Amino acid sequence: MKEEERGKIKVYGRPRLKKALPLMYCPGCHYGIITSLIAEVIEEMGIEGDTIGVSSVGCTFITTQYFDLDFIDSAHGRSPAVATGIKHAHFGKPIVFTIQGDGDLAAIGMGCIINAINRFEKITTIFLNNANYGTTGGQLAPTTLLGQKTTTTPDGRDPKTAGFPIHIAEFLSNLKGVAYSARCAVNTPANYNRAKKALKNAFQKQIDGVGYSIVEFLSACPGSWKLTASEAMKRIAEDMIPEYPLGEFKNVERII
Amino acid sequence: MIKRILTTGNEAIGHGAIYAGCRHFFGYPITPQNQCTEFFAREFPKMGGVFVQSESETASINMVYGAAAAGVRAMTSTASVGFSLMQEGISHIAMAELPCVVVNVQRGGPGMGTTQTAQMDYLQVTKGGGHGGYRNIVLAPASVQECFDFIQLAFYLADKYRNLVLALSDGIIAEMAESIELRTLEFDPLPEKDWALKGKAHKGGRRDFISCSNLLTRPTRDGLKVLGDKFHEIEANEVRYENYMTEDANFILVAYGSSARISKEAVDIARSEGFKVGLIRPITLWPFPYKPIRDLTHGKKFLVVEDGLEQMIEDVRCATEGKSEVYFLGGTARHLPGPGGMIFPDRVIEEVKKLI
Numbered sequence: 001m002k003e004e005e006r007g008k009i010k011v012y013g014r015p016r017l018k019k020a021l022p023l024m025y026c027p028g029c030h031y032g033i034i035t036s037l038i039a040e041v042i043e044e045m046g047i048e049g050d051t052i053g054v055s056s057v058g059c060t061f062i063t064t065q066y067f068d069l070d071f072i073d074s075a076h077g078r079s080p081a082v083a084t085g086i087k088h089a090h091f092g093k094p095i096v097f098t099i100q101g102d103g104d105l106a107a108i109g110m111g112c113i114i115n116a117i118n119r120f121e122k123i124t125t126i127f128l129n130n131a132n133y134g135t136t137g138g139q140l141a142p143t144t145l146l147g148q149k150t151t152t153t154p155d156g157r158d159p160k161t162a163g164f165p166i167h168i169a170e171f172l173s174n175l176k177g178v179a180y181s182a183r184c185a186v187n188t189p190a191n192y193n194r195a196k197k198a199l200k201n202a203f204q205k206q207i208d209g210v211g212y213s214i215v216e217f218l219s220a221c222p223g224s225w226k227l228t229a230s231e232a233m234k235r236i237a238e239d240m241i242p243e244y245p246l247g248e249f250k251n252v253e254r255i256i
Numbered sequence: 257m258i259k260r261i262l263t264t265g266n267e268a269i270g271h272g273a274i275y276a277g278c279r280h281f282f283g284y285p286i287t288p289q290n291q292c293t294e295f296f297a298r299e300f301p302k303m304g305g306v307f308v309q310s311e312s313e314t315a316s317i318n319m320v321y322g323a324a325a326a327g328v329r330a331m332t333s334t335a336s337v338g339f340s341l342m343q344e345g346i347s348h349i350a351m352a353e354l355p356c357v358v359v360n361v362q363r364g365g366p367g368m369g370t371t372q373t374a375q376m377d378y379l380q381v382t383k384g385g386g387h388g389g390y391r392n393i394v395l396a397p398a399s400v401q402e403c404f405d406f407i408q409l410a411f412y413l414a415d416k417y418r419n420l421v422l423a424l425s426d427g428i429i430a431e432m433a434e435s436i437e438l439r440t441l442e443f444d445p446l447p448e449k450d451w452a453l454k455g456k457a458h459k460g461g462r463r464d465f466i467s468c469s470n471l472l473t474r475p476t477r478d479g480l481k482v483l484g485d486k487f488h489e490i491e492a493n494e495v496r497y498e499n500y501m502t503e504d505a506n507f508i509l510v511a512y513g514s515s516a517r518i519s520k521e522a523v524d525i526a527r528s529e530g531f532k533v534g535l536i537r538p539i540t541l542w543p544f545p546y547k548p549i550r551d552l553t554h555g556k557k558f559l560v561v562e563d564g565l566e567q568m569i570e571d572v573r574c575a576t577e578g579k580s581e582v583y584f585l586g587g588t589a590r591h592l593p594g595p596g597g598m599i600f601p602d603r604v605i606e607e608v609k610k611l612i
């Protein structure tokens with residue numbers, strides 16, 4: 001690097017599209033990191049002027065305040081339908097993404113996302129899996145790990161009565177309309193960088209009109225897991241990733 | 257040159273939407289409004305419009321929510337059972353103040369009820385339906401021409417107030433064919449939708465946030481005031497009704513939609529027999545014409561004709577403030593015992609003669 005260029009390269013900083021507001025998340029929550037990552041990716045791809053975000057019910061609702069982007073929130077589980085309306089309103093031109101938690105996407109909104117994919121919408125869904133209902137205080141989610149204690153499975157999730165963790169990124173990748181599906185984490189710098197690449201891929205698939213794209217994030221929820229930030233990080237590495245392997249489950253150039 | 261066509265109530269809604277400049281329809285099939293959805297599926301793609309068949313009415317209304325937020329004239333159409341499924345979305349639309357149009361072609365209920373005509377959704381459409389005590393403007397067409405006209409009016413009112421407007425049809429109005437005049441109705445200019453989501457690049461870099469909640473946008477009390485003031489303004493300005501031979505009448509029928517057509521015929525026959533019968537037809541079911549009805553109470557009796565069980569009678573009783581007798585003739589007066597049948601004018605006259 002030449003001497004005169006020093007000081008001009010951004011090493012660290014808040015993404016331009018992330019507003020400087022006090023953090024409303026619990027200490028150690030990964031939502032803040034993921035919000036920054038999304039802002040960073042949209043900024044780097046230069047698509048902010050055409051991007052519209054759709055949030056849902058749950059802590060994803062809070063993310064709406066941080067993005068310097070057109071945004072709308074929606075009823076619980078319905079954001080893929082709302083995104084469909086927005087995308088078609090402007091005849092397919094805008095880049096539309098939904099940001100959804102696990103209760104929102106994997107429970108109440110499962111039918112909605114499956115059908116949005118199956119209609120062959122070109123939308124990107126960012127799915128934040130923290131294995132419980134964070135906002136409401138830590139109840140069982142479809143993604144809760146076996147044995148994991150939640151306020152509605154106080155003795156731990158027992159598959160006999162509460163079923164099994166659902167693997168959204170793999171499951172949805174089976175649908176024909178999906179162009180890209182990956183699962184990521186932000187618990188290490190390496191995983192953060194992989195997640196950034198995955199998000200770029202996902203948006204690119206939408207821009208290229210290939211099909212639906214999904215990026216699932218394993219997200220620490222110390223607030224409702226009732227763990228410290230570092231214990232929550234440990235859970236991501238030791239419990240979550242073994243159950244929910246990271247990686248790409250689908251990446252196709254063409255569907256039709 | 258006047259352009260006339262012969263069409264059904266269901267298809268007139270489609271023609272009305274085209275004349276209103278609507279090019280976005282999201283819907284799910286359900287009887288007795290399928291012709292309406294099929295009209296959009298057939299006609300919109302030809303004119304560069306958007307037709308999306310959703311997986312449920314829950315999805316349809318949320319698509320409308322998204323499209324309306326993006327600033328376009330968007331609508332959906334359904335029938336009673338599907339309308340129930342839309343209540344969640346409609347409540348969210350009320351909070352987000354998104355202008356859009358919903359058509360409910362009533363069929364019999366409750367539950368799956370029947371696929372055939374009825375007027376059994378009055379309380380649901382006028383008193384909220386979803387949670388939170390919001391109001392939708394409800395227009396009740398009583399002819400195929402009105403199906404066409406009221407969709408244009410509905411989009412105008414929706415845009416004027418940033419509110420959902422509902423066109424409440426029924427199986428009879430939907431499936432009967434009449435000759436209508438295709439005409440563009442003139443309305444006052446509307447404000448720009450400068451709040452719409454288009455992407456920042458399309459509005460000078462400004463970011464907009466549309467929310468179906470008060471949580472992040474304003475104190476609850478301010479939110480209540482915004483909605484409350486708007487609802488009061490609509491109540492003050494948008495009451496619509498038709499008075500038919502009420503001036504000298506001592507017996508007044510009150511009916512909307514298909515029952516109003518039947519009641520009008522009953523008035524004509526009754527008049528030819530020398531009975532002083534009139535009809536007041538609420539055109540907006542919300543805001544309801546309380547005052548016009550109250551103004552008629554002196555020395556008169558009222559008969560509500562509604563093809564179902566007692567619903568609108570509650571508003572008529574409220575309007576008359578106990579100053580007049582209010583009677584009811586409903587779905588049990590149909591000429592057939594099965595899911596079909598209808599209340600014939602003769603049956604209305606028979607009731608009038610009994611009560612007058």
Ligand code: SF4
Binds near residue numbers: 025
């Ligand atoms: S409840 Fe969980 S997801 Fe919500 S802000 Fe707190 S840590 Fe984050």
